[in-house]
Amino acid sequence: MGTINKTKTEHLYLRIAETIEQQIMDQVLKIGDKLASVRLLSKEHGISVSTILQAYYHLEGKGLIESRPQSGYYVRFNPSRFPQKIEKSNPQQIVKTKNVEAIIGEVYDTFSMSGVTRFSLSVPAPEILPLAKLNKAMMQALRDLPANGTSYEQVQGNDLLRRQVARWSMHWGGHLQADDLVTTSGCMNAISYCLMALTKPGDTIAVESPVYFGVLRFAQSIGLKVLELPTDPDTGVDPDDVKKALQKHPIKACFFVTNFSNPLGYCMPDEQKEAMVKLLSKHGVPLIEDDLYGDVYFGKSRPRSCKSFDEEGNVLWCSSISKTLAPGYRVGWVAPGKYLEKVKRLKLYHSITSATAQQAAIASFLATGRYEYHLRKLRQTLHSNSLQFTRAIGEYFPAEIKMSTPKGGFILWMELDKKIDTYHLYQEAMLQKISIAPGTMFTLQDRYQNCMRLSYGMPWTNEIDRALKKLGNMVHGMV
Numbered sequence: 001m002g003t004i005n006k007t008k009t010e011h012l013y014l015r016i017a018e019t020i021e022q023q024i025m026d027q028v029l030k031i032g033d034k035l036a037s038v039r040l041l042s043k044e045h046g047i048s049v050s051t052i053l054q055a056y057y058h059l060e061g062k063g064l065i066e067s068r069p070q071s072g073y074y075v076r077f078n079p080s081r082f083p084q085k086i087e088k089s090n091p092q093q094i095v096k097t098k099n100v101e102a103i104i105g106e107v108y109d110t111f112s113m114s115g116v117t118r119f120s121l122s123v124p125a126p127e128i129l130p131l132a133k134l135n136k137a138m139m140q141a142l143r144d145l146p147a148n149g150t151s152y153e154q155v156q157g158n159d160l161l162r163r164q165v166a167r168w169s170m171h172w173g174g175h176l177q178a179d180d181l182v183t184t185s186g187c188m189n190a191i192s193y194c195l196m197a198l199t200k201p202g203d204t205i206a207v208e209s210p211v212y213f214g215v216l217r218f219a220q221s222i223g224l225k226v227l228e229l230p231t232d233p234d235t236g237v238d239p240d241d242v243k244k245a246l247q248k249h250p251i252k253a254c255f256f257v258t259n260f261s262n263p264l265g266y267c268m269p270d271e272q273k274e275a276m277v278k279l280l281s282k283h284g285v286p287l288i289e290d291d292l293y294g295d296v297y298f299g300k301s302r303p304r305s306c307k308s309f310d311e312e313g314n315v316l317w318c319s320s321i322s323k324t325l326a327p328g329y330r331v332g333w334v335a336p337g338k339y340l341e342k343v344k345r346l347k348l349y350h351s352i353t354s355a356t357a358q359q360a361a362i363a364s365f366l367a368t369g370r371y372e373y374h375l376r377k378l379r380q381t382l383h384s385n386s387l388q389f390t391r392a393i394g395e396y397f398p399a400e401i402k403m404s405t406p407k408g409g410f411i412l413w414m415e416l417d418k419k420i421d422t423y424h425l426y427q428e429a430m431l432q433k434i435s436i437a438p439g440t441m442f443t444l445q446d447r448y449q450n451c452m453r454l455s456y457g458m459p460w461t462n463e464i465d466r467a468l469k470k471l472g473n474m475v476h477g478m479v
Contacts, residue, residue: 157183396472
């Protein structure tokens with residue numbers, strides 16, 4: 001395994017686990033290989049047996065190794081069995097005929113059904129959220145707020161919350177101040193204000209493809225035309241493709257989910273983000289950046305946002321805690337740049353202000369450092385889940401499928417055999433109380449019928465494994 005640095009550190013077991021994990025990914029250690037015994041590693045490196053066991057438990061939790069009674073630990077994960085990677089999308093702008101709104105309604109009507117395995121739901125499960133600490137923060141907010149939180153908050157939003165969001169922006173290279181931000185009822189509410197501030201009915205916006213269905217449906221509802229751009233599953237939209245689109249179409253705004261997008265999972269490289277910001281600024285086209293998943297990264301550091309390269313206020317940066325902390329609190333925000341006054345007026349006209357108590361509770365949670373602690377645990381859980389899902393899909397689904405390989409977030413995008421309609425798969429799966437999100441939901445075009453989105457934002461259990469196996473068997477039966 002190589003020499004392990006013996007410098008004392010609180011997370012020594014993680015460094016040991018990361019060394020072994022990298023050897024598994026590099027196939028230095030292959031499936032079926034036996035790992036060195038706990039006592040041998042302890043003796044060789046002068047590390048306690050409990051630290052080595054903690055490292056092995058960590059790898060076992062990720063599904064990378066398994067314990068065999070009376071025998072030891074063995075590698076159970078083979079990266080060469082990963083499903084194939086999906087290819088860059090190429091939307092043809094052919095309007096679909098299927099009633100996708102009815103499909104979306106059908107999928108999301110299952111929210112209140114009991115006993116359903118919700119691979120379709122793009123929020124973290126309550127079991128992996130710090131509910132007790134959130135409840136404590138909410139009770140404290142109700143005690144401390146004037147009139148126990150029943151009064152209106154100022155239009156721009158809770159001052160402490162905006163200051164904490166501005167402070168947190170340093171993690172992605174931002175230089176925000178509290179006065180740069182407007183709080184909203186979640187990220188989708190922020191995006192809707194941005195679209196209304198930048199466009200009028202009949203205007204064209206450009207988006208990645210596939211893209212979150214809420215953006216598509218809202219754009220349609222206010223009379224906008226939507227241009228879907230080719231999107232790479234690893235790096236997102238190429239600035240060259242945007243440049244070509246600008247030459248052909250009167251684009252009024254662009255919308256991209258730059259970090260771990262929903263549903264494709266890509267993370268746009270920093271140099272590509274910078275090039276995109278410069279290109280759009282040159283053409284005077286504002287960029288609405290949805291950075292909802294940026295804090296849920298699996299690497300060493302948080303990826304930057306396009307907003308960090310914005311020198312002219314041309315990027316409207318949107319985010320919330322809906323995907324990391326409390327979906328039902330509906331607390332989000334936007335840094336609208338030079339469009340700040342327009343967004344503030346729209347908020348005033350549409351909702352006057354945001355929910356008082358929830359804003360104060362989240363502000364307190366961010367200010368005390370509890371959010372950072374929670375994120376570390378959340379990222380570890382979701383990274384482990386992603387590996388478990390990848391292993392299970394590799395075992396249970398046909399070898400010909402293609403799948404995204406996100407480095408953060410909790411969404412997988414799968415491309416099945418072209419003969420399979422994933423809406424029909426959804427209907428069959430629901431008979432087994434398994435819910436998926438059919439791919440046709442994520443476009444306005446006639447495409448992605450053989451694709452689906454799965455969420456791994458819930459604790460990994462034997463029930464989840466069995467549900468994936470059932471789903472894989474259904475796909476086998478449709479080929």
